[in-house]
Structure formats: structure tokens, C-alpha cells
Amino acid sequence: MKFLESNCSFEVLDEALINSTNVFECSNFDLNDFFQNDSIAFASELMGKSYCFTLDSDSKNIVCSFTISNDSIKTSILPNARKKKLLKNIPSEKRFKSYPAVLIGRLGVSKDFTSLGIGTELLNFIKSWFIERDNKTGCRFIIVDSYNTNEALNFYQKNGFNFLFSSEEQEKMATDFGCEEQIKTRLMYFDLISLYS
Numbered sequence: 001m002k003f004l005e006s007n008c009s010f011e012v013l014d015e016a017l018i019n020s021t022n023v024f025e026c027s028n029f030d031l032n033d034f035f036q037n038d039s040i041a042f043a044s045e046l047m048g049k050s051y052c053f054t055l056d057s058d059s060k061n062i063v064c065s066f067t068i069s070n071d072s073i074k075t076s077i078l079p080n081a082r083k084k085k086l087l088k089n090i091p092s093e094k095r096f097k098s099y100p101a102v103l104i105g106r107l108g109v110s111k112d113f114t115s116l117g118i119g120t121e122l123l124n125f126i127k128s129w130f131i132e133r134d135n136k137t138g139c140r141f142i143i144v145d146s147y148n149t150n151e152a153l154n155f156y157q158k159n160g161f162n163f164l165f166s167s168e169e170q171e172k173m174a175t176d177f178g179c180e181e182q183i184k185t186r187l188m189y190f191d192l193i194s195l196y197s
């Protein structure tokens with residue numbers, strides 16, 4: 001049985017909710033700080049909207065949170081091989097320079113609920129938002145700028161996301177990270193058309 005669907009309520013992470021719940025704590029300090037202190041200002045600038053699932057048996061308990069924004073994939077920044085892979089399911093007459101996408105800017109599962117499949121359930125929930133009747137604006141891809149950690153990269157790969165750049169070197173060059181030793185995040189994408197077949 002799905003945990004979020006059966007035991008939790010979906011809510012906008014607004015000021016009233018933040019003030020009436022326990023501080024959200026996933027294993028990443030920057031994410032916790034963003035959800036607690038910056039997400040409201042971010043939303044009021046119309047830069048990204050944050051949502052969460054709270055536990056029905058204890059509504060002060062936030063199980064997981066995420067932030068999404070409109071975005072796009074611009075193929076001009078991609079190496080040829082990557083461009084080919086990305087466009088392989090798009091008929092040539094429908095190819096453009098930029099493809100509509102939604103960015104998962106931030107996503108975390110509370111420390112008390114990790115490794116139970118909840119992150120996976122949350123990604124499936126987000127994917128389902130952008131397909132079928134709810135794909136109101138046309139959205140082909142979901143993008144994430146994932147933390148460059150085994151935990152996060154495994155998580156997204158396990159959930160069908162691919163790297164936008166096949167190597168860190170390519171990503172550094174294309175995104176202007178210069179010679180920084182290790183890039184802190186990796187861009188990944190999920191093609192929503194795969195859910196329509």
C-alpha cells in the first residue's frame with residue numbers, strides 16, 4: 001500500500017504550515033534551512049513553489065518536501081551524443097532548440113522516514129502531476145539538479161532519471177564551473193513521454 005497516499009496529506013508549504021509544524025529535518029542541512037527559512041520568500045518572488053506531505057496521525061510531522069519551478073532543456077548546451085539521446089523519441093519535424101520542463105529544485109525525505117520507498121513514491125506523485133489531464137501547459141521533461149552524492153544520484157537513477165551530461169567534465173565546461181575540483185550538483189532528466197505508452 002502506498003504510504004503517502006494512505007497515511008499523509010498533501011499541502012502547500014506556506015507560512016502557516018511552517019509555523020504550525022515541527023522543523024523539517026532530512027539528512028541535508030542546506031535543504032532543511034531552505035524549507036524552514038527561504039522557501040516562503042522564494043515563492044513570493046514566484047521563483048518556485050514548495051509542497052509537502054504531513055502525517056495524518058501527527059499533522060505537525062512533515063514526512064517529505066519538495067520545490068518545483070518552470071524550466072527548459074536547451075539543446076545548444078549539450079554535446080552531440082547527448083542531444084541525440086535526448087531527442088531520439090522526438091520526431092524531426094517537432095524538434096526545437098528548447099524543450100519544456102519542470103525543475104525539482106529541492107526534494108527531501110525526513111530522516112525518520114528514509115529508505116522506506118517514500119522518496120520513490122514522491123517522485124511518482126510529481127511525475128503523475130505532469131502527465132495526462134494535468135499536463136496543462138505542455139511539459140516534456142522533469143529536470144533535477146541533484147546533489148553529487150551517491151545517495152542522491154542512486155536515488156534519481158533508480159527512478160529513471162538520466163544524466164544530462166555523461167561526465168562531470170562535460171557538465172563543468174557547459175555550465176561554467178571552471179576548474180572547480182568536484183561539481184556539487186549534477187543535472188539529470190526524466191522524459192515524461194515514457195509514461196504515456
Ligand SMILES: CC(C)(COP(=O)(O)OP(=O)(O)OC[C@H]1O[C@@H](n2cnc3c(N)ncnc32)[C@H](O)[C@@H]1OP(=O)(O)O)[C@@H](O)C(=O)NCCC(=O)NCCS
Pocket residue numbers: 026027028031105106107108109110113114115116117118119120121145146147150151152154155156158
Ligand atoms: C535521497 C532521498 C530523497 C531518498 O529518499 P528515500 O525515501 O530514502 O528513498 P527510497 O527509499 O525511495 O530509495 C530509493 C533508492 O534511492 C537510493 N538511496 C536512498 N538512500 C540511499 C543512501 N543513503 N545511499 C545510497 N543510495 C540511497 C537507493 O538506490 C534506493 O533504492 P534501494 O532501496 O532499492 O536501495 C533522501 O535520503 C533525502 O532526503 N536525502 C537528503 C536530501 C537529498 O539528497 N535530496 C535529493 C537531492 S536534491
